[in-house]
Amino acid sequence: MGPQEVYSRLNCEFSPASCFKGELPMFRQLIVAAFLIAGLPAIAAAQHIFVEAEQFTELGGWDVDQQSMDQMGSPYLLAHGLGVPVKDAVTAVKVKEPGTYQVWVRTRDWVAPWKVPGAPGKFQLLINGKALTETFGTKGAEWHWHDGGKVELREGFTLALDDLTGFEGRCDAICFSKDLSFTPPNKEPEMTAFRREQMGLQGPPKDAGSFDLVVVGGGVAGTSAAVSAARNGLKVALIQDRPVLGGNASSEVRVWPEGHTRQKPFPRIGDIVEELCPPRKAGSGNAKGKDVYDDQRKLDVVLAEPNITLLLEYRVNVVETDNHTIVAVQAQHIRSAERIKVQGKLFADCTGDATVGFLAGADFEVSHEGNMGASNLWNVLDQADKNQVLHCECKDKDVLTVLAEAGNIVAPFPRLPWALDLKDKPFPGRQSYKGQWANTPIANLGGWFWESGFDKDPINDIERIRDLNMRAMYGAWDALKNVDQMYPNHRLGWSAFIAGKRESRRLVGDVMLKADDFRNGTEWPDPAFPNTWHIDIHVPHPSFSKDLKGEEFISEATTGAKYSYKGPYWAPYRTLYSRNIKNLFMAGRDISVEREAIGPIRVMRTCGMMGEVVGKAAWICVAEETTPRGVYENHLSKLKELMQEPGAKRRATLDGELQFPAGYVDVKPAPKGLDPAKLEGIIIDDEASEMKGNWSDNGSLPGFVGENYHYSTDPKASARFPFSVTRAGNYEVRIAWIAHENRAKQAKLEIETAEGRKMVVIDQTQAPTGANGFQSVGTFRFDLTKNYAVNFIVAGAQGNVHIDAIQLVPAK
Structure with a gap:
């Protein structure tokens, strides 16, 4: 029985992937299994x-x-x-x-x-x-x-x-x-x-059907775009060249999706992203166990949408155009080599590399030197820890389990003359050397700053970039195990072979967003997605680059006032479509931004919100028979109305009303952190503070109060938390912060009291000892006749001053 017979017997039109239309995951697995056994x-x-x-x-x-x-x-x-x-x-x-x-x-x-x-x-x-x-x-x-x-x-x-x-x-x-x-x-x-x-595959590609929107790229951006468009009644094809969805946020790459969703004045943008991405909790982060990234969660959301045809393991490498309009894409299956043709009214390039736009002849920009690199994250495993062995993702797990049960916990590692020679070089995790914002030696191994490819082409040189990351990982582990004689019971536990890219081609839209737009707070008539991550550009770390010109493998991120801005910053819709390909949207790191402006927009929750807006705009295009540019020129008010609608709402038909599914109970976005309304006493959140100078709100550590927190190293910065009391008396003043090694060692607080101004110095590298992440800084008297404040002063703080919330509780 040949492949086509398998497809016919399973009622598929042209390939197993065409059956991914709201079916159960187990059905998907059965189809793929039949295909692989009979079809290759x-x-x-x-x-x-x-x-x-x-x-x-x-x-x-x-x-x-x-x-x-x-x-x-x-x-x-x-x-x-x-x-x-x-x-x-x-x-x-x-x-x-x-x-x-x-x-x-x-x-x-x-x-x-x-x-x-x-x-x-x-x-x-x-x-x-x-x-x-x-x-x-x-x-x-x-x-x-x-x-x-x-x-x-x-x-x-x-x-x-x-x-x-x-x-x-x-x-x-x-x-x-x-x-x-x-x-x-x-x-x-x-x-x-x-x-x-x-x-025997010389013939034309098989017809995979025609769609309202064809989304190419199944990362967070593309998956969000597909779900958003499908719920608005469009017929959608989602094409992804890997067996899982999520891209960099999948278990194959394991970058934690950052960026704050559900921001005012459009607090429902991000609803779909939060469905797709697991919430941050203890143990979340980069290069963790595969379950942290929950691939099945993303797949389940997509398979629940009857309007989505999911085409996994297909790579688009041909684009057909007519008069600056894409009419179809061709894709090749990465296992069978079968080629298909997918036609559409609209297309969304969510590939990260701007592949569709590039092949269509869209205007684009790309950096030829000084690129941010790509990471192949990795972690290590302690063979003496039975729990780690139990959850090992090693390909020899059965053998490892037997060895561990027998008490054979020593993990030798060979000398590697072909690896990057680091026997006499520093790197994060060796001795006292640390990467940026890392603490323990183990935490310094395999993290985000293990990155190479700064002078390479992120598309044509990707194999070499990945291979240099591999040589660096193996060289570091060789040095630690065999030169430094450390970690006798540890072995390499997991490493990504798919590179996590940060920068590639960028398609040019009607607006080319600049980093100064973030710094200056440029306002646009078409706000589309909120940005909260700092202007995060990576360069080779000077402490680890000596004698490694062109082979640097450790990066550092930009910091300081120059790379901060007041967020959330709403970027314009006009960055999300091509200026010269009439029916092409984009979402993800390949949108219309200048090079430095990649920094804030490239984190995945932010990319997902771009996708949500693209899906809504695509519905307007089809319903109004217009183009992506036409949405801005003639239907911007309708797009803004849609952006206020909950992401869970669906249309039964293209022209139907948006409604919640039967039995669905809408829960409006709650504070992402501790709810201030549920805490005792008087709470002043950082959102109510009066900030001067440069403060960043793009942190991602859990445990904060309200929607977010802010931090700053700007010596000219300060923050005033104003308050008044309803009853005169003594109050315990408590300060909330999240400890980190880059926090201020001497954060200065000036507390305005009925008895004058009181100065307090706190060490924010140490965790607060009180309930809910608060630390008492003393008891002070406050009267009814005055307004008071707690003032944070950044100058001389010796690190990032963290502001989150102030709590006043009547003294007992």
């Missing part, structure tokens, strides 16, 4: 037997890597074992003509560009369990066809990729040729033509 045979032509590595029936411990697919024409398999060989990938191959075949394996020595010894990505090819004499992944800095020698093949055999090291070996394809003088093509476009001919 090795191709045996008369002259050649061609096997795409990603089409192996059983992938074992190998991962499908599609990040360089546009450059290579195909994904490849990666043996990402963190130094432990991964389980074999296995498939069955039929032979039409038995005889002698020349073996070719497309691979590379991934560390060869750095001219270092070792060739870590070694693997073997097994035929019926017997290894060929040649070891692959041992030569060539570039992808090439590695000569595997000659082999006798009969009617059929089992083919396996046998990883020898667990250190990032990679295989693109295998070709067995009856023509012993033949070498497969290695350059484009000949190579892609050869692939598709051998797989």
Whole structure:
């Protein structure tokens, strides 16, 4: 039974993904399983037997890597074992003509560009369990066809990729040729033509249908856009090139989604984002366990929408246009190589790389030097900790569990001559060295500041950027384990092989937002999404960059008054559509901003709110038969009305009224922190304070009072918390803050009392000891006849002064 028969029997139009229209997750899993088992045979032509590595029936411990697919024409398999060989990938191959075949394996020595010894990505090819004499992944800095020698093949055999090291070996394809003088093509476009001919996929792409809105990119921005548009009655296709939704916020990359949602004057923008993204709680953050990112939560929200057709594992790489209008995109499945064509009235580029806009000929900008890099986050595991072993995500978990139960808790690690040589260099987590805003040595390993690619092309050089991150991780762990003799029972626990990008192409809209717009508080007639993250631009950290020009792997973020602004700052709708492609929206880090303005807009909850607005604007486009620009020119008031509507409301039809689903109980957004109304005494939140100078409100630590908190290092900054009392007497004054090592060691408070001004100094690096995160700073008398205040003074504070709330409780 072939793939098309599988689709027909499951009532799918063209592929398993087309069935993702409000079905249960288990149904999705059954479809994919049937597809992979029945639909990925090795191709045996008369002259050649061609096997795409990603089409192996059983992938074992190998991962499908599609990040360089546009450059290579195909994904490849990666043996990402963190130094432990991964389980074999296995498939069955039929032979039409038995005889002698020349073996070719497309691979590379991934560390060869750095001219270092070792060739870590070694693997073997097994035929019926017997290894060929040649070891692959041992030569060539570039992808090439590695000569595997000659082999006798009969009617059929089992083919396996046998990883020898667990250190990032990679295989693109295998070709067995009856023509012993033949070498497969290695350059484009000949190579892609050869692939598709051998797989019998030369024909036109399959018709995947027509939609009101086609969203390309299933990160938080794209998923929010798809859900928002679908709930407004549009027929939506959501195309994502990975098996999970969430992008950088997924368990594959594990960046915690930042940015404050549900801000005034449009407090319902962010409703959908909060459905998709799990709430912050103890244990949340970057590079944590996979359950923290809750991939299923995102998938469940999408599958519950009958108007969404979800196309997972499809990568868009062709865009069809007519008169500056996109008419269709073509996408290739990252496993089967099947190509589909998706037509639409409107398109949303939520790829992060502006892929759709670039292919459509949209105006764009991209930085050619000084880019922010990409991170491949990682963490470590203590084999002596049974709980950590129980929750281990290691590919050899069964073996590890047996070792731990037997008391074998020592975790040796080999010397790695091919890794970044850090034996005599500082890096965060080594000795007393720390990265920015990190504290314990373990917390310094694998965090957000492990970042490279500052002078590289974030699209065409992404494999090399990721590989440098891998060399840095392995080099650091080698130095810690074997040079410093630390962490004898620890091993590498998890690492992302998908890079988390920060910067790429940016499409140009009718407004190109600048960083000075944030600083100056520029107001727009079309406010669309709130920004609360600081102007966060990353550069190589000078403390860790010596002798590493072009190979820097630790970053630091911009800080200080120059990179702060008063938030929330509402950015304009006109940054969310292309100025020269008539029907193209965008949401995410590829919107219309100048380079420095990427800093505030790129965090994922903020990107998701862009998507929500795009979905609402798309409905106006279809309902009013207008363009994204036409929404601004003629229907801006309608967009603002929609932005006040709860994200949970749906339309039964395109022209129906927005209504809550049957049985739904709307809960208006509550304070994100502790509710001031539920605390005893008089509460003055930071939102009611009178701030002077530069204060930032883009923090993300939990436990604050009300909607947020502020902090500042501006020596000219101050904050006044005014209050009065309804009964004269003595009151205990309490201050709320969230401790952090970058907080002020000597935050000065001036308390206006009935007996004059009193000065208090507090150390905000230490946690408050009172209830609800408050700390008593003394008891003071206040009368009825005056207004009073608690004043925070930043000058001389020796760190970030944190202001959150003031509490006055009658003294007992």
